[in-house]
Amino acid sequence: METYDVMPSSNLFIRKLESFHPLSGEDKKLLDRYSRPLREVPAKQDIIAEGERPSSVFVIISGFACRYKLIESGRRQIMAYMLPGDTCDFNMFILKRMDYGIAALSRCQVLELSRAAILEMTEHPAITRALWWANLVDEATMREWLVNIGQRSAERRIGHLLCEILTRLEIVGLAKGNTFSLPVTQTDLADTLGMTVVHANRMLTSLRIRGLIEIDARKLIIKDAERLRAFSGFNPNYLHLGAGLADAQSEKETPS
Amino acid sequence: METYDVMPSSNLFIRKLESFHPLSGEDKKLLDRYSRPLREVPAKQDIIAEGERPSSVFVIISGFACRYKLIESGRRQIMAYMLPGDTCDFNMFILKRMDYGIAALSRCQVLELSRAAILEMTEHPAITRALWWANLVDEATMREWLVNIGQRSAERRIGHLLCEILTRLEIVGLAKGNTFSLPVTQTDLADTLGMTVVHANRMLTSLRIRGLIEIDARKLIIKDAERLRAFSGFNPNYLHLGAGLADAQSEKETPS
DNA sequence: CGCTCAATTGAATGAGCTCAAATCTCGTGG
DNA sequence: CCACGAGATTTGAGCTCATTCAATTGAGCG
Numbered sequence A, B: 001m002e003t004y005d006v007m008p009s010s011n012l013f014i015r016k017l018e019s020f021h022p023l024s025g026e027d028k029k030l031l032d033r034y035s036r037p038l039r040e041v042p043a044k045q046d047i048i049a050e051g052e053r054p055s056s057v058f059v060i061i062s063g064f065a066c067r068y069k070l071i072e073s074g075r076r077q078i079m080a081y082m083l084p085g086d087t088c089d090f091n092m093f094i095l096k097r098m099d100y101g102i103a104a105l106s107r108c109q110v111l112e113l114s115r116a117a118i119l120e121m122t123e124h125p126a127i128t129r130a131l132w133w134a135n136l137v138d139e140a141t142m143r144e145w146l147v148n149i150g151q152r153s154a155e156r157r158i159g160h161l162l163c164e165i166l167t168r169l170e171i172v173g174l175a176k177g178n179t180f181s182l183p184v185t186q187t188d189l190a191d192t193l194g195m196t197v198v199h200a201n202r203m204l205t206s207l208r209i210r211g212l213i214e215i216d217a218r219k220l221i222i223k224d225a226e227r228l229r230a231f232s233g234f235n236p237n238y239l240h241l242g243a244g245l246a247d248a249q250s251e252k253e254t255p256s
Numbered sequence C: 001c002g003c004t005c006a007a008t009t010g011a012a013t014g015a016g017c018t019c020a021a022a023t024c025t026c027g028t029g030g
Numbered sequence D: 001c002c003a004c005g006a007g008a009t010t011t012g013a014g015c016t017c018a019t020t021c022a023a024t025t026g027a028g029c030g
Helices: A012-018 A025-033 A115-121 A125-151 A154-171 A186-193 A197-209 A225-232 A243-253 B012-018 B025-033 B115-121 B125-151 B154-171 B186-193 B197-209 B225-232 B243-253
Strands: A038-041 A046-048 A056-062 A065-070 A076-082 A101-104 A108-114 A179-181 A213-216 A219-222 B038-041 B046-048 B056-062 B065-070 B076-082 B101-104 B108-114 B179-181 B213-216 B219-222
Touching (some): A012 A025, A012 A056, A012 A125, A025 A115, A025 A125, A065 A186, A076 A125, A076 A186, A076 B125, A115 A125, A125 B076, A154 A179, A154 A186, A154 A197, A154 A219, A154 A225, B012 B025, B012 B056, B025 B115, B056 B115, B076 B186, B108 B115, B125 B154, B125 B243, B154 B179, B154 B186, B154 B197, B186 B197
Antiparallel strands (some): A065 A076, A065 A101, A213 A219, B038 B108, B046 B101, B056 B108, B065 B076, B065 B101, B213 B219
């Protein structure tokens, strides 16, 4: 068994995958080779639109993106946030047509992986496992969002989402001291949580008054993370933090 | 290329998988071999509870089951319906612990597939593809539910869900003439759609008054499916009906 | 027949929405 | 460097959809 780098990678794609499964130097070299070029996408622009035929897999390197759907009435539902390091469904090109869109919420740097790139990556078992885990966690996250929207009050919904974003950004080192940049509009938040902008604004204010958060420009400070988590019913279980790593660990201990 | 049975299989597991990808006689023989024994689960009982270590994959053969989560306040969110022929996530045992539960809504007959059974099945490419598609459609369905709960009024939410159930039951031949048995309580519907039982009841009444549906015992009649679909904004795209089949088709036409 | 759970209905309350207007922010052109 | 304009945030007021609480009716079962 070889030794791995101890320092977290500065390549967020690699760093995020490593949070799911240990990668060898060779794995990382391969990933690094595919980590260029980056496509710049301005805020509010589609990365891939609903109805398009998917031809590559996207990795967000910087900025916030989302999966979303529009309905007949013109309303929009955001179904997932894609934060730096996040990969969209790597089995995407099985689909004939996208049944949803992926758009940049803020300015983003996006990596496009061709079918060939993905095929090469999936020949590496560790990378494949990491991608698998990423996929499982995406699904689990979507389930949690369903619970959030279906069962919690508007104020707790917002709190829950902020807790999730904090946790996910911490994984890739983009949150320090419970503070992070949240480059999305309140309209985006509202469309994420199934409420109106006006109400989202009021509930943010309410969280501020409770002393749970602080907002300054597009920086969010979670003043009391523990209390916010309790208030929002946030339990990070569903993110399966380090579960893939634990799994690899137990395999070493009890080889099958 | 061999010929396949023209008649739909009476084994709903097979029938459902076939709706995603054509299966050879040999494939079906294998699936059939694993189609016993059936476990009987009474209504309201867990098939697998949150927190358990998953050791097998479940296939619903008769009855309605669901994936669900409970939150601190005691509220329940149902995140998916599992109808006859439906398979739960076939990658489930990668997980250390279930982050949600699966329960029977009505009395169910459930097939349990061991890890070994799944491994054998996934050596057959056609079965693997079918399972893949099933998984993709499950994810797409969850996305659509998010849209439904997040963006539509209570009455349209119910309408949308009923349209989906109708479509899914038709695939396995359990809906005839827009009529099917819906063995779930109104409380279940309410917990599915993020509303109270009282309101679910009122909205069902409202749909009845509009002449869109009729309820008699646990039988649901959709009086005017086209109008109900329009009313609810239901578009079956997300179920990717026959997409896997079309895919197989196009592969035959243009072999890579 | 009596029990439990599901369905239904009423009335009051409240969370969240709509409409509207005011203020703030920030990038762009002059 | 400043003014302008578009988009974002904030606040007010009134209204509606959906909830809560409570009670009644109905249906299936031992």
